[in-house]
Amino acid sequence: MNPKSITMAELYGEMDKDTGEWTNGLAADVFDKFVKNQDENGRKRTDLNNWIVFDGPVDALWIENLNTVLDDNMTLCLSNG
Numbered sequence: 001m002n003p004k005s006i007t008m009a010e011l012y013g014e015m016d017k018d019t020g021e022w023t024n025g026l027a028a029d030v031f032d033k034f035v036k037n038q039d040e041n042g043r044k045r046t047d048l049n050n051w052i053v054f055d056g057p058v059d060a061l062w063i064e065n066l067n068t069v070l071d072d073n074m075t076l077c078l079s080n081g
Helices: 008-012 026-036 060-070
Strands: 013-015 022-024
Touching: 008 013, 008 026, 008 060, 022 026
Parallel strands: none
Antiparallel strands: 013 022
């Protein structure tokens, strides 16, 4: 996925200021699918190695949220917790 081709809200998700409801972005949905270890049809995956490739020039705006994955905890921290 090319993070520069979509907005930050579309990539990571956003909180609705009026209702306080969180909407997942593309990256959060992909990560969630890998954590659940299921394919698009809900079947268990047998391959345990999954890669998500962010293809495109590194930009300080979108890479800042991924810094939490690159530290010692290796945990992605988004606004929704």
